[in-house]
Amino acid sequence: SxxxxxxxxxxxxxxxxxxSLECTVEGTSNPNLYWYRQAAGRGLxxxxxxxxxxxxxxxxxxxxxxSRPQDRQFIxxxxxxxxxxxxxxxxxxKGVDRPNxxxxxxxxTRLTVV
Amino acid sequence: xxxxxxxxSMDCAEGRAANLPCNHSTISGNEYVYWYxxxxxxxxxxxxxxxxxxxxxxxxxxxxxxxxxxxxxxxPHATLRDTAVYYCIVGRNTGGFKTIFGAGTxxxxxx
Numbered sequence: 223s224x225x226x227x228x229x230x231x232x233x234x235x236x237x238x239x240x241x242s243l244e245c246t247v248e249g250t251s252n253p254n255l256y257w258y259r260q261a262a263g264r265g266l267x268x269x270x271x272x273x274x275x276x277x278x279x280x281x282x283x284x285x286x287x288x289s290r291p292q293d294r295q296f297i298x299x300x301x302x303x304x305x306x307x308x309x310x311x312x313x314x315x316k317g318v319d320r321p322n323x324x325x326x327x328x329x330x331t332r333l334t335v336v
Numbered sequence: 337x338x339x340x341x342x343x344x345s346m347d348c349a350e351g352r353a354a355n356l357p358c359n360h361s362t363i364s365g366n367e368y369v370y371w372y373x374x375x376x377x378x379x380x381x382x383x384x385x386x387x388x389x390x391x392x393x394x395x396x397x398x399x400x401x402x403x404x405x406x407x408x409x410x411x412p413h414a415t416l417r418d419t420a421v422y423y424c425i426v427g428r429n430t431g432g433f434k435t436i437f438g439a440g441t442x443x444x445x446x447x
Binding site for chain 2: 258328
């Protein structure tokens with residue numbers, strides 16, 4: 223069966239420090255991968271998605287970047303965190319072998335920038 | 337991808353059916369309706385999806401109107417553990433499927 227791992231679960235980082243959040247998927251090949259951010263009490267905002275290794279699409283201009291060095295690995299990064307980067311970050315994957323399949327989410331990383 | 341409109345919050349008595357409405361008047365012919373829910377501080381959980389026919393699984397039923405401009409998620413016997421934010425979204429699985437989540441409906445199931 224497919225699983226998605228996201229870590230760490232919580233993170234407190236000072237302003238100006240770098241960030242690296244990792245997401246890995248098991249049990250599937252060539253998934254579509256997504257990074258979302260959720261501010262407190264708000265809906266999910268799509269940040270990046272990837273349809274293959276090295277292919278990254280950015281949905282909103284921001285202080286973050288994403289990379290996909292391997293088929294089932296998706297990394298969210300920042301060189302210098304801002305206070306506004308605080309939030310709940312979610313990774314998700316979606317299979318492409320069946321049309322209109324659902325997306326599956328990790329358990330998220332709660333980032334607090336102080 | 338089409339946008340959706342949902343009520344901000346709803347209450348439901350434990351053991352009763354919870355009916356959560358969603359409007360998606362700009363849905364395209366090849367877009368599906370998906371429902372997810374998010375319990376506090378967890379990742380969203382997939383519930384059900386459909387195109388035009390009504391769907392049922394072990395968690396819920398999805399009723400889609402004939403013109404596909406609205407749908408209703410039905411939790412037949414709500415429990416306290418169903419208290420969560422429920423998201424209705426529409427989308428299609430082209431190469432860059434982009435799931436757009438709104439603020440959802442916060443469902444409170446009360447004893």
